[in-house]
Amino acid sequence: MCLLQTNDNKSSFCFGLVICRNHVLNQGKNRDGKRTISKKGKEEILWLVKNGALPKNFFLHMDNHLRQQILSPKGGATRLANLFRSFQGELITRRLVECVARQKDYMKRIRGNGGARDILAPEGLLILWGGNLEDKKKLKSLGFHDLNSEHFVCIKTNI
Numbered sequence: 001m002c003l004l005q006t007n008d009n010k011s012s013f014c015f016g017l018v019i020c021r022n023h024v025l026n027q028g029k030n031r032d033g034k035r036t037i038s039k040k041g042k043e044e045i046l047w048l049v050k051n052g053a054l055p056k057n058f059f060l061h062m063d064n065h066l067r068q069q070i071l072s073p074k075g076g077a078t079r080l081a082n083l084f085r086s087f088q089g090e091l092i093t094r095r096l097v098e099c100v101a102r103q104k105d106y107m108k109r110i111r112g113n114g115g116a117r118d119i120l121a122p123e124g125l126l127i128l129w130g131g132n133l134e135d136k137k138k139l140k141s142l143g144f145h146d147l148n149s150e151h152f153v154c155i156k157t158n159i
Contacts, residue, residue, distance in 0.1 A: 008057045016047040076101035076109040081119035084154035092152045
C-alpha cells in the first residue's frame, strides 16, 4: 500500500510503502471493515520521501479579511487585480492565478483588454510575466532570478 502524509503548516510531505499483512494492522475494524496501521506496523513503512518540500499553501496563513477581499468579487479579473495589488513585489505562480481567477481561460483575466493589467494600470501597477523576454529582463534587474512562464510579479511602474 502507498502512504502519503502531508503537513500544510510545514509545507512538507512524506511518501512510503508498506505491505498490509495482519501483523501490521490494528485488530479493530470500523463499520465498513477498514483497518488502520498499528504502531508496530508503522515501523515497517519504507519511506521513499521523508519531509519532502511542498509549495507553500498561499491562503493558509493569510488574514481572513484579505482572503475575502481577494476571493469575494464576482469577476476573475477583479479577483486577480486584488491579488496582485495585495502582493506587490512577490512571486505569484500560474497555479495561484488559476485558483484565484476560477475560470477556464484564466490567463485572459491577467492580460490587457479588460483584464487585471488594465485594472491596475491607473494605480501605477504593472504585472510582469516570466515568460516574456522584456518582462523577464526587468524582473532580473529587480532581483528576481530563475523565472519562467509559471511566474508573475506585480510592481510599481515608477521602479
